[in-house]
Amino acid sequence: MTDTSSDDATEAERVTDDATDPASVTGPGTDHESLDPTEAALGARGLTKRFGELTAVGGVDLAVPEGELRAIIGPNGAGKTTFFNVLTNALEPTAGAVYLHGEEITGTPQYARPHDGLVRSFQSNQLFTEQTVHENVRIVAQTAEQGAFSLDLLGRGRDLATERAHEVLELTELDDLAEETAKNLSHGDQRRLGIAMALATDPSVLLLDEPTSGLGAVETETTADLIEDIQSELGLTLLLIEHDMNIVLSRSDRITVLHRGEVLTTGTPEEIRNDDAVQEAYLGERDEEGSL
Amino acid sequence: MSVATLASTPDELPSIPWLLAGLALLAVVIVTLAVRPQLFISNLVGGLVYGMILMMIALGLSLILGLLGVVNFAHGALFMLGAYGAYQTVALFELPFWLALVVVPIGVGLLGVLMEVTVLRRLYGEDPLIGLLATFGVALMLEEATRAQWGGTPLSFDPPAVLRASVQVGFLEIATTRLFTAAVGALVVGGLYVLMYRTDFGLSIRAGLQDQQMAEFLGIDIPKRFTIVFFIGAAIAGLSGVLRGAEVGMDLGMGMDFVILAFVVIVVGGLGSIFGSVVSALLIGVAVFVTPVMLRAATTVAGLEWLYVSGIGGLMPFLVMIGVLLVRPRGLFGEEGLLE
Amino acid sequence: MSDATEPTADGRDRLLASISRYQVPIGILLLVGLLRPVIAHDALLGSSYIASSMLIWMLFAAAFNLLYGYSGLLSFGHAIFLGTGIYGVAIGLRHFDLPYLVAAPIGVIVAGLIAYGIARLIVGYGEIYFAMLTLAFAEAIHFVVNADPFGLTGGADGLRSGTTPGWIESFRGQSVVQLGGGEFDLYYFVAIVFVLATLALWQIVRSPFGRTLVAIRDNEELARAMGISTARYQVWAFTLSGIFSAIAGTLLVIRNSGASLENFGMMTGAEVILMSIFGGMSYFFGPIAGAFSWFFAREYLTNLEMVAVPLLGTVDVGPILGYWRFFFGFLFVVVIVLSPREGLWGFVRSIADRVRRRLTEVIRE
Structure with missing residues (x-):
């Protein structure tokens, strides 16, 4: 998929270059995005979140075309996770709009998003800790099957969800651990379970919040491979917050750089590597992390 | 939480239904003033004084809630012990009431500290429901202990002569206990405000509220300060108990009744807002006392006596709360994010 | 040889598996069968007088735990639903001459509607506020019942006369059911309802609905991010819990021969919390064990007058x-501080586990 997706991206660019939508020239970061948000798999226009005086996300425009692996990078405190939170309505945006496959979903409740095909994983290991790996995934699959609410007291939906859970666990290579209690898993397996649960919702757009954080070098590569495999197998559009620059530069189709809650630039790995503004934004960070 | 059902109501100009409701209320007030001016005014004063008691308990409760994240269910029991303590001092030991006014709150405060050190301190950082349940257990123990010590029947004692008199204000006669209670309540609110916003101690407490680790890093002994705050909250509860006991006496149910009412006050005022608690305590106090009079007057004038509901006063706090929850889920002066 | 033994071993495994799967139903049947004779034993209470009260409160506690144990929401106001069940029957029989089998379902449905309405209003608040708001509603409804609206509830006097169904015969505190010529103790009527209701609760807990509730309890934020409408699940958990509490109420009104205001009181809601948490909210049988120990302690201790204390001789402990x-409050606080989720039943289970492990070791040797 990665081999061909760059072609997709260029094609998408060509399409939107023709259709110069006036609406897309509003926010500060607009000129970096080549596609209109309403035509992308996942789009945002002027998305803003303020906490009192503090602007965590300020007028972000985003347009991720179908099938793209887009990385979001930026120094600590750039507002990456908050951006995910407003995209999924875990936090209500102060202003702006979110689009999924051309439809505006800004006001819909958080729990409705996975049913529309937009789901996220968490930066910290968020699990149903007291239950087995299989049950974690099964509950999500059951929800995808039965809807956001179902008063299923007789267990009619159980078998279907069980099957689906097994499929997802196989896909994420967790099937050996299916009967383990979630809280007893290793950190790496917990991270993978988080991804597996997101997949169980049968998403079309997947937001991953630092899927490799806290992992060793080998595990990081395996996880990156896993993510790529999943994307190509399921044909997902991926939005990825990631600190590991090797992964970002080698795996993503395009990269969006957030800085102080705003889009600094968006471009291919090559363009980002050579962007002076990006280098500058990271200068303060580099000493601490040396990540770029 | 559940954005769809609990979206905050934006501040808008009052719409026509609100305007009509306001006018109707005004009309009823005028009617009541015309029919029974004396009763209306004296109940208004009674309601304000009752609101003062509610306010003191609610402030102690919300101080502890804001700081420690624990709804101290035993707060009502401490209030009750304040009243029984005053009874013990005045009626059984035959000591002066003024002594009780000083000693009993201190004693209740120390009991609160004992509770904080033995039970609550182990539960900070745990599921907040656990703290609620633990203090609930303590409240039941205190209630049962009170029953063992003073019996189950309601009691009262004679306050000093000064507080049994009344003062003529215009055409109105106001009992001095009520004036005294109102004055003490105002002093407590003022004192708390000064303590929290005008002293280094208050600053360090509020710093601890914001960021406990940072405050500890700066060398502030947070646990000790929490204990002091708990003492203050408990002592205020004890003080309100002494005042309430002097005015109307005491019984075993008063603790539970008042802790529930105090919580209603906090919810109506908006969590985390001292100003909101003050306003809503007075509002609810007045509603409890004035609604029956107004309803009586309005139904009499309109010739619809059957509409009069006896005991509507006691129901008012809950009706106000349900109304506020429906219209403004965050309370009158609540801040965003405190509930979620 | 091996061919002959293997199927048996396999069969035994399957039997063990099905026993552990149906642990709860088996436990419920054992409980109902053994409760009466066991507490009537001379070494214990020496009377089966409170057996049916125990069963009713066990049901109430199990219904309460559907909310607290399985969905993590604490209610101080469950007296509302027990009371609605009780008053539903009492009002129906006394004022409208309805048969019990009509009045009881009406009471249960009304309780469900009240629960649904309250939950819709307050489910969005954080757990502490939810708990305190249920208490405020309980207080408000207690107030309404006390005010005797339209002369229905009898105010502080409650409802006594005319609230017992015709097929119940009460004699010296023993109630007997008379049906089609035959008669049997009220206990068995209560037991049948108890078994059906607790089985239904068990089914709810293990159903997809119930599993989702537990997931929400474990991690509400994650549940919402995964597409679960947490608020609606919680509303229904509250409603179902209210409905089963009301069922307990429709039994209690017969047992107590009438409705009294304290059924709606603060202490009623408090007692069910104490029982459930003391018993152990993490287990299906926890609250049931809690209700048992509550009643047992009450009967046993209040009947106790003199205790022989070594060195001190006999002491009159009646007044204390x-x-x-x-x-009980003290024990409750100790349980809360030490292990708030395990309770008595968790303690019993851990001992049973230790014994079992020791036994298997001994057998293996």
């Missing part, structure tokens, strides 16, 4: 034990 609630 009259305040047995104080000691």
Whole structure:
């Protein structure tokens, strides 16, 4: 998929270059995005979140075309996770709009998003800790099957969800651990379970919040491979917050750089590597992390 | 939480239904003033004084809630012990009431500290429901202990002569206990405000509220300060108990009744807002006392006596709360994010 | 040889598996069968007088735990639903001459509607506020019942006469059911309803709905991010819990021969919390064990007058034990501080586990 997706991206660019939508020239970061948000798999226009005086996300425009692996990078405190939170309505945006496959979903409740095909994983290991790996995934699959609410007291939906859970666990290579209690898993397996649960919702757009954080070098590569495999197998559009620059530069189709809650630039790995503004934004960070 | 059902109501100009409701209320007030001016005014004063008691308990409760994240269910029991303590001092030991006014709150405060050190301190950082349940257990123990010590029947004692008199204000006669209670309540609110916003101690407490680790890093002994705050909250509860006991006496149910009412006050005022608690305590106090009079007057004038509901006063706090929850889920002066 | 033994071993495994799968139903049937004869034994209470009260409160506690144990929402106001069940029957029989089998379902449905309405209003608040708001509603409804609206509830006097169905015969505190010529103790009527209701609760807990509730309890934020409408699940958990509490109420009104205001009181809601948490909210049988120990302690301790204490001789403990609630409250606080989720049943289970492990070791040797 990665081999061909760059072609997709260029094609998408060509399409939107023709259709110069006036609406897309509003926010500060607009000129970096080549596609209109309403035509992308996942789009945002002027998305803003303020906490009192503090602007965590300020007028972000985003347009991720179908099938793209887009990385979001930026120094600590750039507002990456908050951006995910407003995209999924875990936090209500102060202003702006979110689009999924051309439809505006800004006001819909958080729990409705996975049913529309937009789901996220968490930066910290968020699990149903007291239950087995299989049950974690099964509950999500059951929800995808039965809807956001179902008063299923007789267990009619159980078998279907069980099957689906097994499929997802196989896909994420967790099937050996299916009967383990979630809280007893290793950190790496917990991270993978988080991804597996997101997949169980049968998403079309997947937001991953630092899927490799806290992992060793080998595990990081395996996880990156896993993510790529999943994307190509399921044909997902991926939005990825990631600190590991090797992964970002080698795996993503395009990269969006957030800085102080705003889009600094968006471009291919090559363009980002050579962007002076990006280098500058990271200068303060580099000493601490040396990540770029 | 559940954005769809609990979206905050934006501040808008009052719409026509609100305007009509306001006018109707005004009309009823005028009617009541015309029919029974004396009763209306004296109940208004009674309601304000009752609101003062509610306010003191609610402030102690919300101080502890804001700081420690624990709804101290035993707060009502401490209030009750304040009243029984005053009874013990005045009626059984035959000591002066003024002594009780000083000693009993201190004693209740120390009991609160004992509770904080033995039970609550182990539960900070745990599921907040656990703290609620633990203090609930303590409240039941205190209630049962009170029953063992003073019996189950309601009691009262004679306050000093000064507080049994009344003062003529215009055409109105106001009992001095009520004036005294109102004055003490105002002093407590003022004192708390000064303590929290005008002293280094208050600053360090509020710093601890914001960021406990940072405050500890700066060398502030947070646990000790929490204990002091708990003492203050408990002592205020004890003080309100002494005042309430002097005015109307005491019984075993008063603790539970008042802790529930105090919580209603906090919810109506908006969590985390001292100003909101003050306003809503007075509002609810007045509603409890004035609604029956107004309803009586309005139904009499309109010739619809059957509409009069006896005991509507006691129901008012809950009706106000349900109304506020429906219209403004965050309370009158609540801040965003405190509930979620 | 091996061919002959293997199927048996396999069969035994399957039997063990099905026993552990149906642990709860088996436990419920054992409980109902053994409760009466066991507490009537001379070494225990020596009377089966309170057996049916115990069963009813066990049901109430299990219904309460559907909310607290399985969905993590604490209610101080469950007296509302028990009381609605009780008053539903009492009002229906006394004022409208309805048969019990009509009045009881009406009471249960009304309780469900009240629960649904309250939950819709308050489910969005954080757990502490939810708990305190249920309490405020309980207080408000207690107030309404006390005011005797339209002369229905009898105010502070409650409803006594005319609230017992015709097929119940009460004699010296023993109630007997008379049906089609035959008659049997009220206990068995209560037991049938108890078994059906607790089985239904068990089914709810293990159903997809119930599993989702537990997931929400474990991690509400994650549940919402995964597409679960947490608020609606919680509303229904509250409603179902209210409905089963009301069922307990429709039984209690017969047992107590009438409705009294304290059924709606603060202490009723408090007692079910104490029982459930003392018993152990993490287990299906926890609250049931809690209700048992509550009643057992009450009967046993209040009947106790003299205790022989070594070195001190006999001591008259009657006056102290009259305040047995104080000691129960103390134990409750200890349980909360030490292990708030395990309770008595968790303690019993851990001992049973240890014994079992020791036994298997001994057998293996």
